[in-house]
Amino acid sequence: DAGITQSPRYKITETGRQVTLMCHQTWSHSYMFWYRQDLGHGLRLIYYSAAADITDKGEVPDGYVVSRSKTENFPLTLESATRSQTSVYFCASSDGGDRGTGELFFGEGSRLTVL
């Protein structure tokens, strides 16, 4: 199906474990983003990517790793999960627009609980 899909939608893990959240888009958008959403903080950018093999840090990158070997995939890995990483994670993509940042298309989110 066309669009942007995230998996898993729900994940419970324990402190110290590695977790990977997957994101796949079918539009061939150049830009992809990972945000986390927490009460009182809105959405905060973790990492983003302008193209395959190009990634950059956002506002809250510590504790996260990303890769972009293919344009359509942008996985987010928590190398050693902590309770403070309990959150809802959103992946988004964009074609960049005609004069800079265009609209973002969001996935449905991955709700992660770290015990």
Next chain:
Amino acid sequence: SQQGEEDPQALSIQEGENATMNCSYKTSINNLQWYRQNSGRGLVHLILIRSNEREKHSGRLRVTLDTSKKSSSLLITASRAADTASYFCAVSNFGNEKLTFGTGTRLTIIP
């Protein structure tokens, strides 16, 4: 730190009334966007207004931008129960593909 800040944090109105939400930001922007998020779902883009535009319409939505005051407003006219959602503004800066989101306004439409 958040670039966009919405006001009010929560708003409840009767169906059929108009809803107005405001967004303030701190630095010069390339464009400002509004998004809607239904409970438990991802964000959906509503409208984009560029820094050289002052007003934009889309259906029942009207967005204004005042760059001198670094603020924007989103007006939803003739509200419906289906408009119940959280609304976020997001700003982009020149030369930067990132969007910075505010904390959102939770809108409740009372039938």
